[in-house]
Amino acid sequence: QKEVEQDPGPLSVPEGAIVSLNCTYSNSAFQYFMWYRQYSRKGPELLMYTYSSGNKEDGRFTAQVDKSSKYISLFIRDSQPSDSATYLCAMSAGSGGGADGLTFGKGTHLIIQP
Amino acid sequence: ETGVTQTPRHLVMGMTNKKSLKCEQHLGHNAMYWYKQSAKKPLELMFVYSLEERVENNSVPSRFSPECPNSSHLFLHLHTLQPEDSALYLCASSQAGNEQFFGPGTRLTVL
Numbered sequence: 001q002k003e004v005e006q007d008p009g010p011l012s013v014p015e016g017a018i019v020s021l022n023c024t025y026s027n028s029a030f031q032y033f034m035w036y037r038q039y040s041r042k043g044p045e046l047l048m049y050t051y052s053s054g055n056k057e058d059g060r061f062t063a064q065v066d067k068s069s070k071y072i073s074l075f076i077r078d079s080q081p082s083d084s085a086t087y088l089c090a091m092s093a094g095s096g097g098g099a100d101g102l103t104f105g106k107g108t109h110l111i112i113q114p
Numbered sequence: 115e116t117g118v119t120q121t122p123r124h125l126v127m128g129m130t131n132k133k134s135l136k137c138e139q140h141l142g143h144n145a146m147y148w149y150k151q152s153a154k155k156p157l158e159l160m161f162v163y164s165l166e167e168r169v170e171n172n173s174v175p176s177r178f179s180p181e182c183p184n185s186s187h188l189f190l191h192l193h194t195l196q197p198e199d200s201a202l203y204l205c206a207s208s209q210a211g212n213e214q215f216f217g218p219g220t221r222l223t224v225l
Contacts (some may be wrong), residue, residue, distance in 0.1 A: 004156065034213070043118075043204055043216035044157075088157070090214075101147055101159035101170060102214060 003027055006089055006105025014113050019076040023089035023105045026070065030091040030103070033065050035074045038086045038107065047087075048074065079112045086110070116140050118217035120205050126223045129195060135220045137188040137205030144209055146188040148180060151202040151219070163188060195224045 006023045013019055021035075032051055036044035048063040050056045056063045062075040072091075076083055086109050090102040118139045127133050139146060148160040162170035163182040177199075179191040188205055200223050206214040 043218045104157040106156045
């Protein structure tokens, strides 16, 4: 069983729709959860960073973590064509990340249709 | 310059060549990382340096050799690579807060 499962898509939605992206994981030690956005031929850009269970909102983006279900989500409201990218979930057991690195999902390719 | 920079952005090399990838972070961070991103696969952690000491070597073949001369610079020395090593090589840095910031990557093609 892979440590982090993420549907690669592509996921295609019309402009203005609410987008839901998800990851499941198997390692109960994970406590730090991140979402990155990666445009074609670019490096990943950090969007959201959360610790343990709960919700975090930043503008049009909301991250949710349910540790009991080992399930994390990213919601994008009022989606725009510029949101078209690959979205990567990442997680880590330890704080600091100094010795852990991050464990990533494969990424979901999102397409917002104008 | 700001953030994390990587050079070169693109590299084509033969299997017998020796080349190096360079990463520089301008964020004052104390940890740096190398990741490999291949098509259809998750990012794979290769090496971790914390306070300039290597703390993780994720079963990476010896044809990849990292070097961290100071907290701002990280190198990945490459020699006798294989075609399956073709990938996007990403550098990242963090300051003990788990928020890793990535550079743009080096697209490596091994012929």
